[in-house]
Amino acid sequence: MGGSRDIVPHGERWRNGLRDATEAVRRGMHVFPIGRTKMPAIRSPHRDEPRGTPRCRGECGRPGHGVHDATDDRQRLAELFAAAPHATGYGIACGRGETPLLGVDLDRKNGVDGVASLRALGDEHGFTVPETVVIATPSGGLHLWLTGPAAAVVQNSAGKLGPGIDVRGYGGYLVGPGSWTPTGVYQVAAMHPVAEAPQALIDLMIPKPTPVQARRPVQMPIRRRSAVLTGLIRHILNAPEGQLNNRLYWAACRAFETGVDPAAVTNALVDAAVTAGHPEGAAARTVASARHAPARNRR
Incomplete structure (x- = not known):
């Protein structure tokens, strides 16, 4: 999956995106089409519904629910791409299955170095990130692919583990290698079997909850x-x-x-x-x- 590409017509970007996404499905991943801004490529079918309408996460059966559209079925994937003519890549859903995929997004920009932050975090808490799949982002950052235990419901977070360290868990997604954006293409930087996240890192991703005062219904208008x-x-x-x-x-x-x-x-x-x-x-x-x-x- 992935690799550098010259500037190509949009139609070819779409075909490349479908090809790479299909390969990801072959590898057992749940994927969906995204556009040039890395956002879901299919508009929500509920965008004109009044505020207060119960939130739908794909139960209606129509495409347009972002990461909740993600599928590991090739026919369904082809249907999603057919409904997304402006797609230039694909997203990979995190937090699913018995060995859920977790993403560690390390930014390297604006004076922040997420790689150094993760190294310091490992030194402080006694863990080393094993060799795994690493994706290079067009902005110079890295995406590390890891797996976690099924019982560990990791939430998405931005900068909570340290400067430049974002986490992609349940309800989040990673940009798949080969996806095109105006600033460049996401490319494979290292290809190894996806490694298990160190338990110490999982513990940091799921901190022990702080006791909260029992909640009562809010009466104040x-x-x-x-x-x-x-x-x-x-x-x-x-x-x-x-x-x-x-x-x-x-x-x-x-x-x-x-x-x-x-x-x-x-x-x-x-x-x-x-x-x-x-x-x-x-x-x-x-x-x-x-x-x-x-x-x-x-x-």
Whole structure:
């Protein structure tokens, strides 16, 4: 899979994307088409539905649900690409199956070196990342492919393990090698069997939850909450597919800076996240993590 390519007509990029995605399916991966911006290439069939409509993750049977469209069936994959004429690559779903794929995205830009951050994290916690599949990104970063135990539900995160280290878990995806973007092509930098993530790294990806005060239904109407908190709740409710947890963490960090009672903030944000489709336990852990994060990590 993958490899450098000269500038080619869009139709050939589409064919290359389908070819590489089909090869990924042959290797047992769940994939779906993405476009030049690395976002899903099929528009949501629910985009015109009114706010408050229950969130669909593909139960309707139509394409357009992002990572929830991912398939390991070649015929279904061909149908998805047929519905995505502007596709230039493919995404690989993470967090599925008995040995779920996990992605460690190491950025190297704007003075941040995720590779050095991961090395320092390993030195601190006593682990070494084994040889595995490594994908080079057009911006100079690296994607490491690892597997985790089926019981370990790893959530997506950005910068929580260290500067320049993002994690792709359940509900996230990796850009597949061979995918084209305006800045370049994702290419295989090292090809080995996908290795198991060290347990110490898994433990960091799934920190022990901080106890949260028992949640009670929020009785206070939205109009009486602070304008800032109201805006943050709206930010959560309008989260695009695959961005709900990241938005929740960011909004929680901002909300705990407003001076509003922390218990009220927790209740309001967890309520909003659950309304938007986030599991309640996971939402509570995300908000608790933001509440107890050092101020320097909230930016």
